[in-house]
Amino acid sequence: MRTESEAAHVLELYADMVRRICFCHLKNKEESEDVFQEVFLKYLLYCGEFDSTEHEKAWFIRVTVNACKDQLRFLHRHRTEPIDLITEEAVFQEPDIAILAAVLCLPEKYRDVIYLHYFEGYSAAEIGRMLQKKENTIYSLLSRGRQLLKDSLGGEEFE
Numbered sequence: 001m002r003t004e005s006e007a008a009h010v011l012e013l014y015a016d017m018v019r020r021i022c023f024c025h026l027k028n029k030e031e032s033e034d035v036f037q038e039v040f041l042k043y044l045l046y047c048g049e050f051d052s053t054e055h056e057k058a059w060f061i062r063v064t065v066n067a068c069k070d071q072l073r074f075l076h077r078h079r080t081e082p083i084d085l086i087t088e089e090a091v092f093q094e095p096d097i098a099i100l101a102a103v104l105c106l107p108e109k110y111r112d113v114i115y116l117h118y119f120e121g122y123s124a125a126e127i128g129r130m131l132q133k134k135e136n137t138i139y140s141l142l143s144r145g146r147q148l149l150k151d152s153l154g155g156e157e158f159e
Helices: 004-026 029-045 053-075 083-089 096-105 108-119 124-131 135-153
Strands: none
Touching (some): 004 053, 004 108, 053 124, 096 135, 108 135
């Protein structure tokens, strides 16, 4: 079990990232907070060691994505919220709202790689390791995801 100082340290480092990932997947503040707490509880109970801070960050991303998928499976997502409410709750600057809404509407396989690449700054190789996919697959998903975004945002102005 982790110490209180370790928990406070990782909470300071990864809290915003975990919240953003949760919100991108679940599109609901309350469900995101539930998964957020679950992820940090898993960290507290995790007995393994991390090779580096990048390994630790990748662990948080992977656990968060998996916890979100579990939550979605559990809820079967019968209820939905309009995209207008989602963008109002998001903590993004005004010009990013159209892009965020378009990213949230992408299929999951594109949404994950687009988010990790553009919002978290990971390379295709790093994303491939995190999502357990080949690097070239990530490049293909990024290319297709960008094309879907371009089509949904209306073309050339967002390149």
